[in-house]
Amino acid sequence: MGTVTTPWKQLLLNSLNSNSHLRHSTYFQLATISPSGMPANRTVVFRGFQETTNKILINTDCRSHKIEDLNHWPFAEICWYFTDTWEQFRINGNVDVIDGSNADPVKLQQREKAWFASSPKSRLQYLGPNPGLPSLLDQPTQDSSSLDPSAGPVAAFCLLVLDPNQVDYLNLKSNERITFSRKIANEEISWNSEKVNP
Amino acid sequence: MGTVTTPWKQLLLNSLNSNSHLRHSTYFQLATISPSGMPANRTVVFRGFQETTNKILINTDCRSHKIEDLNHWPFAEICWYFTDTWEQFRINGNVDVIDGSNADPVKLQQREKAWFASSPKSRLQYLGPNPGLPSLLDQPTQDSSSLDPSAGPVAAFCLLVLDPNQVDYLNLKSNERITFSRKIANEEISWNSEKVNP
Numbered sequence: 001m002g003t004v005t006t007p008w009k010q011l012l013l014n015s016l017n018s019n020s021h022l023r024h025s026t027y028f029q030l031a032t033i034s035p036s037g038m039p040a041n042r043t044v045v046f047r048g049f050q051e052t053t054n055k056i057l058i059n060t061d062c063r064s065h066k067i068e069d070l071n072h073w074p075f076a077e078i079c080w081y082f083t084d085t086w087e088q089f090r091i092n093g094n095v096d097v098i099d100g101s102n103a104d105p106v107k108l109q110q111r112e113k114a115w116f117a118s119s120p121k122s123r124l125q126y127l128g129p130n131p132g133l134p135s136l137l138d139q140p141t142q143d144s145s146s147l148d149p150s151a152g153p154v155a156a157f158c159l160l161v162l163d164p165n166q167v168d169y170l171n172l173k174s175n176e177r178i179t180f181s182r183k184i185a186n187e188e189i190s191w192n193s194e195k196v197n198p
Numbered sequence: 199m200g201t202v203t204t205p206w207k208q209l210l211l212n213s214l215n216s217n218s219h220l221r222h223s224t225y226f227q228l229a230t231i232s233p234s235g236m237p238a239n240r241t242v243v244f245r246g247f248q249e250t251t252n253k254i255l256i257n258t259d260c261r262s263h264k265i266e267d268l269n270h271w272p273f274a275e276i277c278w279y280f281t282d283t284w285e286q287f288r289i290n291g292n293v294d295v296i297d298g299s300n301a302d303p304v305k306l307q308q309r310e311k312a313w314f315a316s317s318p319k320s321r322l323q324y325l326g327p328n329p330g331l332p333s334l335l336d337q338p339t340q341d342s343s344s345l346d347p348s349a350g351p352v353a354a355f356c357l358l359v360l361d362p363n364q365v366d367y368l369n370l371k372s373n374e375r376i377t378f379s380r381k382i383a384n385e386e387i388s389w390n391s392e393k394v395n396p
Binding site for chain 2: 023024031032033037038040041042043073077081088090092125131177195196197
């Protein structure tokens with residue numbers, strides 16, 4: 001039996017392909033809720049899907065506020081706008097936070113895989129000072145020589161895995177909008193899609 | 199006494215200017231929280247500042263979910279990424295929702311001003327069917343002839359006014375990050391700024 005790609009995932013792969021000449025096509029905005037109940041929103045980088053699933057991978061720093069947010073309330077909504085094709089994907093779901101203290105060896109392996117899949121330059125930022133804290137004038141800057149390329153993930157490295165629950169697709173060129181909702185029946189996941197007004 | 203522009207506002211005006219050749223430079227992502235406590239995130243269009251203030255204007259449809267969200271919990275965070283200059287502004291604050299039933303005549307005037315400042319084409323979308331509801335096949339499409347250009351705002355037209363409370367500026371080219379926080383002392387508003395680690 002062949003694998004059928006979920007309709008929204010196919011649309012998203014098409015958009016990634018059509019916008020791949022733009023560096024920022026893999027950037028999207030991730031909204032979370034802070035422990036004090038305030039909305040938070042920041043740009044993050046799409047690191048691909050987890051193997052053949054619909055789950056979206058994001059690398060982040062354990063010391064960033066979003067980790068606090070997600071440990072407190074593990075739900076997020078992605079807003080991903082493709083500037084060349086005028087398409088928007090809003091993807092909400094729950095997020096699994098995988099840091100080095102995770103008890104599941106399979107998840108630790110996924111984190112390690114994500115670490116080695118990222119460039120030496122992006123690995124380097126996890127060795128830098130605590131993000132968001134006051135910047136000290138005489139902070140030593142890290143250079144790539146301080147990082148052994150074969151060394152595994154550093155403590156600050158965290159993998160986020162967003163498992164989509166609903167996807168809202170909007171095409172501003174054709175003025176079409178489709179809502180995709182996950183349905184679970186008899187332990188089988190399927191997706192309903194519905195054309196809605198833009 | 200001359201008016202001094204708030205430092206973060208000047209940075210934002212500079213970014214808007216440097217990225218003005220890109221249609222999407224006035225688009226940003228607005229995160230809110232739904233009445234059921236879930237994060238929501240969507241792209242909206244920057245409609246300028248309210249007169250000489252720091253308040254950010256957004257036009258929207260009264261029938262969209264964000265109105266429900268904001269009526270329930272009037273806080274939002276903007277994430278605005280400028281794709282050419284690699285700058286990000288995260289702007290949080292509380293949001294005033296101004297629809298046609300507002301009791302304040304000054305606010306109604308602001309709503310009217312926003313209506314007439316928007317193009318006939320964008321006014322037309324407020325005459326369309328309820329956004330997000332199932333799309334009917336034989337829906338009549340609105341054409342510009344159905345709208346009198348001198349007529350005031352239709353019922354579905356809503357003005358959002360976001361009053362910034364904190365601004366986080368990140369420059370990915372220079373790797374600099376600055377946090378701006380509003381301070382109120384003796385009924386005077388001032389802004390603190392601090393360099394923080396990216």
